[in-house]
Amino acid sequence: METRSATSHRGLLPWQGLLLAASLLTFWNPPTTAQMTIDSVPSDAAEGGDVLLLVRNLSANSIAYSWFKGETVTSNNQIAAYLVADGTTTQGPAYSHRETIYPNGSLLFRNVILGDTGVYTLQVTQPNFLTEIASGQFRVHPALPKPSITISDSNPVEGKDSVVLICEPETQNTTYQWWINGQRLQDGNRLNLSDDGRSLTLFNVTRNDTGPYECETWNLVSGNRSDPVTLNISYGPDAPSITPTDSYFYPGTNLNLSCHATSNPPAQYSWFFNGNHLQSTQELYLPSIAANHSGSYTCSVHNPTTGLNRTTTKNITVIEPVSPPSIQATNTTVAEEDSVVLTCLTGDTGVSIRWVRDDQPLRLTDRMTLSPNSSVLTIDPVRREDAGEYQCEVFNPVSSRRSSIIRLEVKYPVREDSDLSGGAIAGIVVAVVAGVALIGALAYFLFFRKIGRASDQHDLTEHKPSVSSHSK
Template identity: 50%
Template sequence: MEPPSGPASRRHVPWNRLLLAVSLLTFWTPPTTAQPTIETMPPLAAEGSDVLLLAHNVAKNPLGYAWYRGERVDNSQLIASYRVDTNATTKGPAHSGRETLYPNGTLLIQSITQEDTGSYTLLVTNDDLRTERQTGHLHVHPVLPTPVITSNNSNPWEHKDTVVLTCGPETQNTSYMWWISNQSLPKSTRLKLSEDKRTLTVFNVTRKEKGPYVCETRNLVSISHSDPFTLDVLSACTTEGTGPQRPPQEVVPLAALSPRPPYLMPGHQLPSTRNYYTPTQMFTVISATKQMWVLSSSRHVSL
């Protein structure tokens, strides 16, 4: 009886042949075709401006292009299509009258608005009837209006009232900055900004903080400044460190007074304070000359 035969011997392939096979496979792998891409120009689109959706890496000999609103190829959202062989452009249901499709596949949108923000899809049909598509996104930034400063109290009393200044209107993605007397806000415990910096609070206001104030707003595409705003800070003093305000004085002809003041001779002194009247107002004599009397019309002043 013959002994059982042993297992068949394995054939070993040399490593140099395996490396050669891998190298050949790598060399024979067909190159990948670059996909179309969409670039927005300018990158930051401001409301009211014109914008281009540039088509890059498009096939050299395409049969045509088509642009759609949104992320899907939907005929109801077709903006426009272009056939290369006939040089013909066809407008779709989503065409607003502001779009132009160029022979290189670029789409121009004029006078863009906030409603133009969204996705746009480019469909490219190649000469072998294969199609490629790419979606891009357009974001329209608003141009900021001129801001306006409002106050809870435009006539505050010095060292007493707190004033709250607000910069409006409120808009999204907007930064706010305040200026006082053409300078940035000084560091002070009596000045406080809100978290979004739209509101400036002035505690125990003084005439040093009367302004003028200017509010600045800015976003990615625009900067705007308010008109100067000045507080009318009320005080019992004409200037800091002086006494009470002196009543206004008026010069009244002698003939206008009744009863007529006594004639003042040179060297004579004025009599004690006395009131005189015009048809509509009472006066108190505070000084005199031969023809004119300087009078106070608001309060009695002792001489």
Template identity: 45%
Template structure:
């Protein structure tokens, strides 16, 4: 069908009158003719193509047609006006030079754009100048471009996860997934995002390997992505790293082995988290599974790992720590005292120049059994025995060790002596005269003790007069001298303890006569006795005279002289005594007479008389 001419005519004709009428009629809305419809051909138009809004069942009395863009018939929205009789087309403000109107009212769009999408209104004017409005709809879509399919990883292992993403430059598209050319069946392991652009497979299984595609579409076109192939490898198991020894000494050798249950893997070695640098001391086997270090050096201590890998994954072993120890040196065992007595305490100390060692104690070659009396310090370096018992005597050793060596100390012998009791010091006599002899004896209940003698707090100096017995328990002083007087003590001791006796004081007197008294004392006693006898004789004569009234013949006091009796006997006094003592009435005269004595009233002392036995 030929499109009508759109050239305007000169002057004013019937079509101009119709146009004026249409202009007047747009202000009111007559009933819509039910039979007239507008359809889009195609229903969904592709951008850049042609599209037709086709009018069906146009009435026969139609006089003119007008197309408007939008949902209202505003003058500014008018595209074209067509007069049937004159076949004249008049463009409106919305005309874009790509629209063409046909006599049957259909509107053609050439080289359609996305902006052409929307609603349109066809205004039909009949010859009675009645109008009808018929709506139309044009949908324009951009043809889809090929989408891009990407994968987080195209080679994965079982139990891994993978994410495939379908990217499109178009909007408003639908996405469909294909697996090996078939629509993908979703499962609980295969899930799509809300807009279907992302496919997640977690965990991956061997059966998920194959060709994946995504297809994007809209109402006017569709396009598939290039396929992406997913390869699924068997799961990579963790390798096992073992060492011939994890604690070695310098100059030793060690072999580390990396074992994997997977085949076709590569092995790499790590030291302290870094790739291991090989040297002439560190060598790998042909398949890299074994690392040999020979000889070992201190700097080889640290953390070793092996890593196995294939093109899709890798796994590290658990680390193995290699400790390079120095051989321990001999420890030194010391004791606060090697000879002690029961109930004392002793501390033994084990000293080592090594660090990070263990210490064990031995008693008489056996592991020491701890008790409430035998206790170790927190680091086991000190053994305290408190109190000490007799059975604790013996040989003590300490042994230090680390994982590669051990060493014992030289033994220390502990001797336990019995408790020391106080000795008893006795003397044969504590008071002696010069030229006498004295024996002092020191007695102890302890055996195997030494004895020392003290004089006035100082060690006793032996002389030819002061001699000790063979066991030093007896001190003999013979003869005694004045300077030997004062305090004596004895001290008993063993290698760990001593005790002193209580002191014994020795008194040394001057030399005595045969009676045992000093000469001056003897003379004084004799004179006293004689004077006493004379007074008694005089008193007896006085009493006799007083009673008889006469004076008895008495000896002259001048005749008194020293007795000639045998030694030990006193002088004999011969007097005549009255039969009885004077009465009490005669006491006063007798006293008065004694105040004025006469010579003849004293009795005569016969110094020759013998003393009655």
């Protein structure tokens, strides 16, 4: 007896067989090849560049390719069709004369434009007229032009004005970056960047904000940097300085004073003498000055753009050179333990005095005192080491002169040693003389003894040959 399942199989109706076949096809998948894909090279392209839609895992049995713009396959959005058998290409309504289909199915876009951004679909036809579909996409970005910088105020004033710098042109999907002196700028206490980074605001500019400034733009496919620009910031003037630094001059010399102040734009200069205007120049020249040119010289500087003024005053003194002084001494020959007073005499006023011994500045000891104006030098008591050549020197800010030399001699007694009497000293002298004589006699004896030995040796050498001959 047959089983129920076998009986059912034998009596299977036609529609039941079709259902079984469908079930088998549903649950049994035959081995398949890798699925076809499309890669965009590159996926983000710059406007004006090229993009290749590269087909991967294309069936070797394909007989035709068709490319479409968009995700749907319709005749209206067909770009082109390629017939593998003869390599012919048929253009479709969406063809722009910039597309090329290659035998491997890939599609090349040349000189892409922003409107090319989107999805593209490839339909591949097999010999059995079955089709396979795959899609790829790319995005076209604008090629950024070289940016430039506009400035809200081309001549700001230091500490007063604010400046806004804008990077042009404005483009979408663009990142903006600012640089100063090659360093990247970020928000700070005195500067602010807009949300998109396109504008830079400098508050209360200073001379250090001069620049140069550069703005940089970039997106996924390109980047560019502007030419550098600098700000013409008005500042100053700072406090002026006067050269030379000398304040004392000889009569008859030429006075040439120069004034300088840091300022932009350059400052305007004026000179005043004791409050009276002299001239409006940066340099002041007065030939062959005299005593009446002594006084205060003021340099006044002005910046017409900032409206600021600064002044500096220098006092000038015209003074005669000093005359040689003279020197007096209470005594030039003194005994040790006595005192001496040296006086420097000068007819000049407003001078200073210093003392010199043996051509070197005098070093005062605790036995030396000077008068309040240093014109009188007192040595009390005098020591033998105080002897030497003394001079006084007078000087003012423009000259110095020395007096003639006074030589100070210090007498002191010769000291005798009390432990030795005159006889003892005489005995020592006699002993020394005798010792010297004895040493001389001994040297004389040794010398002639040496000569005698040398003579005997010579005689013996001369007689030795004759003796040898006689013996033979």
